[in-house]
Amino acid sequence: MSGPVRYTLHHPKWYRRPVSVWWWLESWRYAKFVLRELTSLAVAWFALLALWKVRAIATGPEAYAAFLTRLQSPFWVGVNAVALVFVLYHTVTWLNLAPKAMVVRVGGERVPDRVIQGMNYLLWAAVSAAALWVLERG
Amino acid sequence: MRRGITPLLWTLFSTGGTLAAFLFPVHLFLTGVAFPLGWLEPPSYEFALGLLRHPLTRLYFLVLIALPLFHWAHRFRYTLYDGLKIKHLTLLIVVFTYGAALAGSLAAAYTLFWCVP
Numbered sequence: 400m401s402g403p404v405r406y407t408l409h410h411p412k413w414y415r416r417p418v419s420v421w422w423w424l425e426s427w428r429y430a431k432f433v434l435r436e437l438t439s440l441a442v443a444w445f446a447l448l449a450l451w452k453v454r455a456i457a458t459g460p461e462a463y464a465a466f467l468t469r470l471q472s473p474f475w476v477g478v479n480a481v482a483l484v485f486v487l488y489h490t491v492t493w494l495n496l497a498p499k500a501m502v503v504r505v506g507g508e509r510v511p512d513r514v515i516q517g518m519n520y521l522l523w524a525a526v527s528a529a530a531l532w533v534l535e536r537g
Numbered sequence: 538m539r540r541g542i543t544p545l546l547w548t549l550f551s552t553g554g555t556l557a558a559f560l561f562p563v564h565l566f567l568t569g570v571a572f573p574l575g576w577l578e579p580p581s582y583e584f585a586l587g588l589l590r591h592p593l594t595r596l597y598f599l600v601l602i603a604l605p606l607f608h609w610a611h612r613f614r615y616t617l618y619d620g621l622k623i624k625h626l627t628l629l630i631v632v633f634t635y636g637a638a639l640a641g642s643l644a645a646a647y648t649l650f651w652c653v654p
Contacts, residue, residue: 418622420620420621420622423620433616433620436612436613436615436616436619436620437616439608439609439612439613439616440609440613442553442554442557442561442605442608442609443605443606443609443613445557445561445564445565445569445605446601446602446603446605446606446609446641447641448565448568448569449564449568449598449601449602450602450641450644450645450648452568453589453598453602453645453648453649454648454652456582456585456586456589456653457589457648457649457652457653457654458652459654460582463582463585464582467572467573467579470568470569470572470573471573471574475569475573476569476570476573476574478569479565479568479569479570479573480569480570482565482569483562483565483566483569483570486557486561486562486565487562489554489557489558489561490557490558490559490561490562493554493555493557493558494558500551522559523558523559523562526559526560526563527559527560527562527563530560530563530564530567531563531567533588534567534580535577535578535580536584
């Protein structure tokens, strides 16, 4: 039985069930996961839109007016409405996961998930109201 | 991708995700829906420029644009892996995603700190 162990370059291939590219349509859970992952596209889109807006303001009054007019077209309103739905989905999933990301203890007791989520939603409301207030003064 | 940089990329992902979660809905609602449909009045040019001249506002927009772009890069990278099953194209995907985020961030920094009159 003894003797040198012989290795080959080719190890046996494990059997793997082939998975379709459409695996995530098999159940609602998977679909929700993929929709959540796709929210990153809406996030990137708004970052670019913000950059576009900043450029317009930096360029001058005409560019700013043109930017505002351009966004009034049904196409851009449609794109932004869809993006808003995805961004809101990102916010909700992100805030709901917050208790998993940060475990807070007060006096040795773990703060309940619901409390942490509630405080995050309150902070979201406050921050949104503050942004609205700053922008609507002008 | 080397393990050494992964924690940094993950931190950018999570900070950018938090910023986007808290701040993107209100800004996207205003810029993309409420202003175009006339529900609310957009800021006048003078007011917008005045805001943008303030260093804190520039910093705010730089962070608001750059970090969520890295959030996108990190998440979209894994979306491409899982969704399209193309993990073997790692190098190409990494260069495309983080490269695009870096380019967008640099463009934002240039616009905010060198182009505002």
